[in-house]
Amino acid sequence: MRYVQARVIGHVQGVGFRQATAQRARELEVVGYASNLEDGSVEVGMAGSDDSVSALIDWLQTGPPASCVDRVTSEEIAPQQWSAFQTG
Numbered sequence: 001m002r003y004v005q006a007r008v009i010g011h012v013q014g015v016g017f018r019q020a021t022a023q024r025a026r027e028l029e030v031v032g033y034a035s036n037l038e039d040g041s042v043e044v045g046m047a048g049s050d051d052s053v054s055a056l057i058d059w060l061q062t063g064p065p066a067s068c069v070d071r072v073t074s075e076e077i078a079p080q081q082w083s084a085f086q087t088g
Contacts (some may be wrong), residue, residue, distance in 0.1 A: 002048065005045050008041055008042045009041045009073075015067045020067075021044060028056055031085050032045040032080070033088060035088045060072050
């Protein structure tokens, strides 16, 4: 199991980014969360197989059609106790 926290920077709020991320995460069987941050970015915590987490990070580079992603940063984090993918 791989645990990662990513930050997505660009035009990613008000465009359905969190909901689309949750849908893609569920398709990949990844658990975690997507939350808007005050600076206009979106934070995504995720846990799943190495391939699934890598696939979600790749997807975050583009996001849903209405978004405009400038940059994605990610780092490995300590194990978390997520049981589903949530938006907040």
